[in-house]
Amino acid sequence: MLIRRCAVLFLEPREDLDIDWAALFAGDAALGANIRWMALAAHLGEEVEVTLEEMAALGGIGLTLWQERDDCEQKFGAAAIARLLQTGLLIGDDDDHNAHFRVRDEVLRSQNWRPLSATAHMFSRWGDMRVDKGMQFPSFEELVVSYGTPPGPAIERAAPGDAVALPAPERARLDDTLFQRYTGRNFDGAAVLPLATAARLLQRAFGAQGEREMAPGAFVLKKLSPSAGGLHPVEAYVLAQRVEGVAPGLYHYHPVRHVLEPLAAMDTTQTAELAMRMVADQDWFVDAPMMVVLAARVERNFWKYRNHAKAYRALLLDAGHLSQTFYLLATEAGMPAFVTAAVNEIDIERVFGLDPLKDMVIAVCGCGKASGAQDTVEMRYEP
Ligand SMILES: Cc1cc2nc3c(=O)[nH]c(=O)nc-3n(C[C@H](O)[C@H](O)[C@H](O)COP(=O)(O)O)c2cc1C
Structure with missing residues (x-):
């Protein structure tokens, strides 16, 4: 059997601090520190604790060339090799032996991820995160009690006398929309989003306004927001709760054909439960009649920006x-919108059928009619 190391692997010396109660009562230093080595392998997306012997094997077996298992066992010990194969940190070439790890490793290799970016993405995802499981939204008052006041909202980089005074901006066309935009946290749970509004929002925010062939077979879309390299790899997946003429459920928005492609039908109890789960229990967003998941097709961006230090940053941007375009369109339609990165990516991937190594869930947006209540804080512009 031939083996090699998984493609992307970082090892982190993790320090756990413990109170040593015996030492405390004996009057000695009571804080004990314990270091464990954690393997962060992007194709697994789950941490694996490794021993020093296993680390030596991981450092000695390359990610490109396949090597005889027997030779590796002789060098690094049969037990270490067996455990590393069993945990997926080493990959075997045979079909019966944990072949699913090889498949995941190959998916990762095929996407041209920068290793650090793949690791950052795979290990920052949440699954089933809820308020009662550690999802916390401390108030500003609580934060100040814990950490003192935050760094000030603005800084000076020059003496006041050296600063160049600028004229006050004149009012202009965009102002009405810009000043009315705010993050809604009190949506009307009964209101239905008119189809025409939903359609305009989706088309102007996520739809193509044109298509251009930059080289034979290499197409880019013109949209109303900028995109790194013009590639527009971010897809819009819709959770429709109450959209006029659209059955509750999950859809993919096709940016060229301007259609909603049905992925799963649901009843309204299921859509409400899923909405809550998607935004990790942020119940102030759940009444939004339409939510949109932003998920980047990394392969499209990394086709140009292969193994590139800036590519991940470009996807987030x-x-x-x-x-922001979605917010402004919602504002124009007289509605608040929201965006949140505090989302359960793993649950979202599962319901929409997305592979996190290929389709990178970044954020969830939503919009809808305001209820008029102020149960949860909002920050509206006050002249
Ligand atoms: C990247 C990003 C993540 C955000 N995440 C959350 C969130 O998890 N929960 C929330 O209530 N608001 C979230 N917001 C909204 C901000 O709290 C909001 O924009 C900010 O308080 C300013 O208010 P405004 O948008 O009404 O001007 C997020 C905004 C951004 C840009």
Whole structure:
């Protein structure tokens, strides 16, 4: 049997601090520190604790060339090799032996991820995160009690006398929309989003306004937000709760054909439960009649930006631009919107059928009619 190391692997010396009660009562230093080595392998997405012997094997077996298992066992010990194969940190070439690890490793290799970016993405995802499981939204008052006051909202980088005074901006066309935009946290749970509004929002925020062939077979879309390399890899997946003429459920929005492609039908209890789960228990968003998951097709971006130090950052920026355009369109339609990165990516991947090594869930947006209540804080512009 031939083996090699998984493609992307980082090892972190993790320090756990413990109170040593015996030492405390004996009057000695009571804080004990314990270091464990954690293997962070992007194709697994789950941490694996490794021993020093296993680390030596991981450091000695390369990720490219296949080597005889027997030779590796002789060098690094049969027990270490067996455990590393069993945990998926080493990959075997045979079909019966944990072949699913090889498949995941190959998916990762095929996408051209930068190793650090793949690791950052795979290990920052949440699954089933809820308020009662450690999802916390401390108030500003609580934060100040814990950490003192935050760094000030603005800084000076020059003496006041050296600063160049600028004229006050004149009012202009965009102002009405910009000043009315705010993050809604009190949605009307009965209101239905009119189809025409939903359609305009989706088309102007996520739809193509044109298509251009940059080289034979290499197409880019023109959208109303900027995108790194013009690639527009961020896809919009819709959770429709109450959209006029659209059955509750999950859809993919096709940016060229301007259609909603049905993925799963649901009843309204299921859509409400899923909405809550998607935004990790942020119940102030759940009444939004339409939510949109922003998920980047990394392969499209990494086709150009292969193993690139800036590519991951560019994907996050792309999603940020789309969400701002979404906000402004919702504002124009007289509605608040929201965007949140505090989402349960793993649950979202599961229901929409997305592979996190290929389709990177970045954020969830939503919008809907305001209820008029102020149960949860909002920050509206006050002249
Ligand atoms: C990347 C990002 C993540 C956010 N995540 C959350 C969130 O998890 N929960 C929430 O209530 N608001 C979230 N917001 C909204 C911000 O709290 C909001 O934009 C900010 O308080 C300013 O208010 P405004 O948008 O009404 O001007 C997020 C905004 C951004 C840009």
